[in-house]
Amino acid sequence: MDATPTQVWIIIGVLGVFTYLIRLSFMGLVGDRPLPEWLLRMLRYTPVAVLPAVVAPMLIGSGAHSGDPLRIGAALATLVVGLTTRNVLWAIATGFGIFFGVGALLG
Structure with missing residues (x-):
């Protein structure tokens, strides 16, 4: 349409x-x-849900870049850094660095 x-x-x-x-x-x-405690508890998880929702279509979508080893590798590195450091900024910086750095080296 x-x-x-x-x-x-x-x-x-x-x-x-x-x-x-x-x-x-x-x-x-x-x-x-003041907001109810149950609502505040739910809102605390919003950033954690938004980042995977933004990244997932690029990794498992039906586009031309779906399943690209560079994208999968950057996502896995981001996950590992995020789990080990518990720091979202370091995880995002690692993912960007690997994706754009290795992407620039490979052309």
């Missing part, structure tokens, strides 16, 4: 409005009250 530029902008606008409303529900309507 091909979408016209107008349809794409309408979709972007609608998604923007709904994203704003979702954020308003937390910050505007509940912002002056």
Whole structure:
């Protein structure tokens, strides 16, 4: 299905409005009250869930680069560094470094 530029902008606008409303529900309507402990516990895991959700399609997707050894190697190195150091920034830096460094060496 091909979408016209107008349809794409309408979709972007609608998604923007709904994203704003979702954020308003937390910050505007509940912002002056403390959140329940169960909700805070769940929100603590949001960054942990977002990173794999962003990376997984690049690793196991159906695109041309799916299953690329360089991508898999960088992901495994990122996982190992993340598990051993418990530092997200070091893990991400390792993944980027291996992916772009080895990618530049291999061409």
